Amino acid sequence: MDQSKQQFDVVVVGSGASGGWAAKRLAEAGLKVALVDNGRKQSDSNFTEHMPSFQLKYRDQASELIRRTRPVQKDCYACMEYNYDWFANDLDEPYSTPKDMPFSWQGRLRITGGRTNVWGRQSYRLSDLDFKAASHDGYGEDWPLSYSDLAPYYDIVEEYVGITGIPEGVYELPDGKFQPPMGLTCAETLLRNRVKEKFGRTVTLGRSANLTKSINGRAPCHYCGPCERGCVTHSYFNSAFTTVADAVSSGNCTHIPDAMVYQVLMDGDRNRATGVLYIDRITRQPQEVRARAVVLCAQALESVRVLFNSANRQYPAGLGNSSGVLGHYLMDHITGGGANGELPELTGKPNLNGPNRPDGIYVVRFRNTHDGPRSKNFIRGYGFQGGGDVGFNWSAPGFGAAYKKALLDPITGIGLGGFGECLARWENYVEIDRNRVDTYGIPVLNIHMTYGENEMAMVKEMADSAAEMLEAAGAKNVRSTLRPSAPGWAIHEVGIARMGNDPRKSVLNQFQQSHDVKNLFVCDGAGFTSTACQNPTLTIMALCVRSMDHLMQEMKAGNV
Ligand SMILES: Cc1cc2nc3c(=O)[nH]c(=O)nc-3n(C[C@H](O)[C@H](O)[C@H](O)COP(=O)(O)OP(=O)(O)OC[C@H]3O[C@@H](n4cnc5c(N)ncnc54)[C@H](O)[C@@H]3O)c2cc1C
Ligand code: SF4
Numbered sequence: 001m002d003q004s005k006q007q008f009d010v011v012v013v014g015s016g017a018s019g020g021w022a023a024k025r026l027a028e029a030g031l032k033v034a035l036v037d038n039g040r041k042q043s044d045s046n047f048t049e050h051m052p053s054f055q056l057k058y059r060d061q062a063s064e065l066i067r068r069t070r071p072v073q074k075d076c077y078a079c080m081e082y083n084y085d086w087f088a089n090d091l092d093e094p095y096s097t098p099k100d101m102p103f104s105w106q107g108r109l110r111i112t113g114g115r116t117n118v119w120g121r122q123s124y125r126l127s128d129l130d131f132k133a134a135s136h137d138g139y140g141e142d143w144p145l146s147y148s149d150l151a152p153y154y155d156i157v158e159e160y161v162g163i164t165g166i167p168e169g170v171y172e173l174p175d176g177k178f179q180p181p182m183g184l185t186c187a188e189t190l191l192r193n194r195v196k197e198k199f200g201r202t203v204t205l206g207r208s209a210n211l212t213k214s215i216n217g218r219a220p221c222h223y224c225g226p227c228e229r230g231c232v233t234h235s236y237f238n239s240a241f242t243t244v245a246d247a248v249s250s251g252n253c254t255h256i257p258d259a260m261v262y263q264v265l266m267d268g269d270r271n272r273a274t275g276v277l278y279i280d281r282i283t284r285q286p287q288e289v290r291a292r293a294v295v296l297c298a299q300a301l302e303s304v305r306v307l308f309n310s311a312n313r314q315y316p317a318g319l320g321n322s323s324g325v326l327g328h329y330l331m332d333h334i335t336g337g338g339a340n341g342e343l344p345e346l347t348g349k350p351n352l353n354g355p356n357r358p359d360g361i362y363v364v365r366f367r368n369t370h371d372g373p374r375s376k377n378f379i380r381g382y383g384f385q386g387g388g389d390v391g392f393n394w395s396a397p398g399f400g401a402a403y404k405k406a407l408l409d410p411i412t413g414i415g416l417g418g419f420g421e422c423l424a425r426w427e428n429y430v431e432i433d434r435n436r437v438d439t440y441g442i443p444v445l446n447i448h449m450t451y452g453e454n455e456m457a458m459v460k461e462m463a464d465s466a467a468e469m470l471e472a473a474g475a476k477n478v479r480s481t482l483r484p485s486a487p488g489w490a491i492h493e494v495g496i497a498r499m500g501n502d503p504r505k506s507v508l509n510q511f512q513q514s515h516d517v518k519n520l521f522v523c524d525g526a527g528f529t530s531t532a533c534q535n536p537t538l539t540i541m542a543l544c545v546r547s548m549d550h551l552m553q554e555m556k557a558g559n560v
Contacts, residue, residue, distance in 0.1 A: 384419070
């Protein structure tokens with residue numbers, strides 16, 4: 001049937017972490033859903049996690065060739081010869097920044113599943129120290145919801161996604177419904193024990209969306225390693241073969257790929273969204289999809305771009321922007337502070353052929369905790385990701401036989417890299433660039449973001465405290481790194497359609513429902529009121545499920 005003539009209950013834009021959940025939750029409840037996504041269809045036949053690089057034309061060594069069409073996307077470690085055509089062509093889909101404010105908009109995926117195809121899978125709950133951060137230290141705004149509101153939805157998401165982890169009972173990082181933990185290496189166990197003993201800090205297994213137990217026909221991980229190239233056994237969480245597949249197989253979800261959404265369509269008289277206008281990426285023709293409600297899940301920056309491009313007479317500053325807050329408070333995590341070293345007391349045998357555990361370790365936030373002392377230099381906190389294992393001595397000196405021998409001398413390395421909270425600041429914002437359109441004729445974003453004094457003080461401490469912990473664990477040759485990342489590099493952009501109770505100071509309510517247009521929801525990270533220091537995606541998914549349950553209640557009650 002011609003989709004433009006069909007009336008859906010809900011149109012969901014985007015098939016990634018949030019859109020997959022929105023489509024699944026609604027379609028399995030019996031609603032007719034159109035899942036409109038600008039990617040092409042993903043398939044297991046694209047997955048190359050077991051393909052050796054010698055089978056590739058350029059042996060995965062020709063990054064300059066990839067940069068010709070993807071100069072920004074190639075900055076992302078996960079964009080490689082194996083999968084670069086999953087990523088947007090930066091020349092076709094540009095954005096702009098002021099000259100002195102570099103912003104690296106990586107991870108723009110153009111295939112079903114969005115960023116979940118290539119994500120790092122680290123999955124952490126937020127705590128009330130995060131949801132109520134403003135009450136704790138007086139900066140910014142509290143979220144309009146509490147941990148207890150979201151906890152049941154974290155449970156739902158974790159049980160379906162499958163997250164390996166170790167419960168630790170730490171307030172700052174609430175435990176979840178974990179699958180059995182992947183093992184820690186000897187180096188990691190040593191660090192965990194000594195850091196607990198000397199500082200009382202918690203080093204735990206990274207909580208990662210990789211199965212250790214079969215669920216829903218998905219096999220446990222077999223430790224091959226490069227999940228960012230796909231997984232034929234469906235052992236990591238990628239919405240393409242989980243939530244989206246479930247939505248479609250319910251019989252209630254029509255997936256419309258290659259559809260670049262331009263605008264939300266409105267009935268101005270009734271102040272209701274009526275669907276979306278998109279450009280078909282293949283034919284370049286405009287098309288419409290009509291629905292009783294619109295749920296944007298296109299990734300924070302893309303969804304807000306759609307809202308700005310939907311400005312009309314009633315909402316001249318952008319749809320749902322009566323507050324003027326839309327586009328402001330852009331956040332990402334600051335990275336670039338950490339350390340690495342060697343643990344000579346541990347020996348072992350390096351191995352080139354795996355097993356390759358697709359996970360590492362995590363150091364739980366220990367600064368400015370709910371009941372600990374406050375730092376004089378900055379507010380909020382940071383966590384570390386890292387790992388340690390036995391490796392070859394790649395930097396051995398010499399050449400010939402002596403080099404070969406020295407190379408095989410095992411080195412037990414250990415490293416930590418920080419992820420720090422970024423404060424929500426009005427002056428970090430996005431707007432439409434009036435002078436530029438993408439290849440589909442859609443106006444692009446102009447992004448303004450810098451890190452402030454708080455983030456810079458924090459990243460400096462990350463480098464010092466990482467070195468301090470490694471040294472306390474007995475590491476030698478400890479080198480701290482301090483290269484603060486430019487905004488965008490953590491690929492955790494959130495906050496530009498913030499949630500709040502006061503419609504004059506926020507765009508969305510606690511259910512990610514527009515204060516202005518009641519049948520419009522934005523369920524990606526755009527609604528975050530603050531960014532915490534944990535990776536955002538688990539929270540994005542839990543919030544989305546909660547918001548979709550609210551949408552269904554409101555539809556039943558006749559309010560939407
Ligand atoms: C390399 C990498 C590593 C990461 N590691 C982690 C990690 O370890 N932990 C973590 O929590 N997060 C991680 N992230 C971030 C994580 O992937 C995102 O937070 C998450 O996927 C966001 O979900 P989303 O639904 O908002 O967007 P996405 O998952 O990106 O989905 C957005 C979807 O919308 C579609 N879309 C965009 N614009 C339009 C449009 N105009 N019209 C139609 N469709 C559109 C896209 O094609 C895509 O399908 C990582 C990201 C990358 C790239
Ligand atoms: S490491 Fe595990 S989850 Fe990742 S691709 Fe291999 S089997 Fe799949």
